[in-house]
Amino acid sequence: MRVVLGVSGGIAAYKAALLLRLLSEAGHEVTVVPTAAALRFVGEPTWAALSGRPVATDVWTDVHEVPHVRLGQSADLVVVAPATADLLARAAAGMADDLLTNTLLTARCPVVMAPAMHTEMWEHPATQANVETLTQRGVHVVPPAAGRLTGADSGPGRLPEPEHLFEVCQRELARADRVTRTSGARQDLVGTRVLVTAGGTREPLDPVRFLGNRSSGKQGVALAAAARRRGAIVTLVLAHAEVPPPPDVEVVRAGSALELAAATRAALPSHDVVVMAAAVADFRPDAYVETKIKKSYDTEDEEPGPTIRLVRNPDILAGLVAERGEATDPLIVGFAAETGDEDGTVLEHGRTKLERKGCDLLVVNEVGIDKAFGQDENSVVILRRGVENPVAEVGPAGKAAIADAVLDAILDARRRRG
Ligand code: C5P
DSSP states (O other): OEEEEEEOSSTTHHHHHHHHHHHHHTTOEEEEEEOTTHHHHSOHHHHHHHHTSOOOOOTTSSGGGOHHHHHHHHOSEEEEEEEOHHHHHHHHHTOOSSHHHHHHHHOOSOEEEEEOOOHHHHHSHHHHHHHHHHHHTTOEEOOOEEEEOSSSOEEEEEOOOHHHHHHHHHHHHHHHHHHHHHHSSSOTTTTOEEEEEESBOOEEEETTEEEOOOOOSHHHHHHHHHHHHTTOEEEEEEOBOSSOOOTTSEEEEOOSHHHHHHHHHHHGGGOSEEEEOSBOOSEEESSOOSSOOOOOSSSOTTSOOOOOOEEEOOOHHHHHHHHHTTOOOSEEEEEEEEOOBTTBOHHHHHHHHHHHHOOSEEEEEEOBTTBSTTOSEEEEEEEETTOSSOSEEEEEEEHHHHHHHHHHHHHHHHHHTO
């Protein structure tokens, strides 16, 4: 496979030399694209000797071969390691001021970026916003490791070990290869109308308070983005999310479970596929208090506060399945966040839920305090009704990769029922 290894100017550039060796030894044809700053850390002869190929350093060499577009267009994978704060900023802004950023703009293959920098730079809101932007666009950003940095200080910001980055690259290459083989061109959803719900609902209590949940909306938004990328016409019913909706999709905002239920039901007949990725509250306060609920200042501290009574929200997913009735369209996909317990494994709970809800596919992920919610990497198994074993197991992988795997399973299920 053709890999472009972009190297930007950080001390960790030396580790990229080891990644290059691993990629070359695995049989990939690797073209190294170091930035001018990277060449101050590790020189061109090292990259040329380890890759066995000429090193592409600027847009002005071999201009007749148009390197600024050719490299990106023909790559099966672009990996940038280390990705400095500056490189992340330029990539997020869509700049094209050197060969590497030109390559990133022309690449249509998977892109992996491994940031490395000092902790303060990594944690700066500007860098975090750039990472978020890139992740939303489908870039697989590998979080930096924590440990000793260049000076005496330590903290998150280290480039992960080359072996780990190599594994991430191999996974992305295998996935891209599989998608190309199973669905030909990636435009395999052209004309398909996909409805995605995403984010966490907020159940209003009074004018300033609500009951919410920890859903970031990232997986649902990644699904909408991936479906759009693959040619679908996408409606995104969006509850509260930490990320913005992707471009070119119709967005319908929904705050509470009842609003989300109404928006989804209204859109059901005009869609071929419904993906219920939203985290819908099972309960809501039984009454909305029109004025802010006040605490009393003249009672003792131990005085119990007000009691909130909850009532059940409708199960929207099960409702959509009922509404569809005997028809086979639209295809309906549910999500299940599960933990294993004494009553069964994550998978067993998933199977039971698939039966109970009656949807066609169920995407099951294991949740825990630091698993799935708000994280950029996730692992899922995909179950299909009537099939004993999972039809796919994906991860740990970025939410964009998970989204593509869910869409692959949807395409497969639709093909099977003709
Ligand atoms: O039952 P549980 O909440 O685990 O099911 C999760 C799936 O059901 C998700 O697809 C979610 O969007 C959907 N759901 C729903 N209405 C609810 C609760 C969950 O549609 N009230």
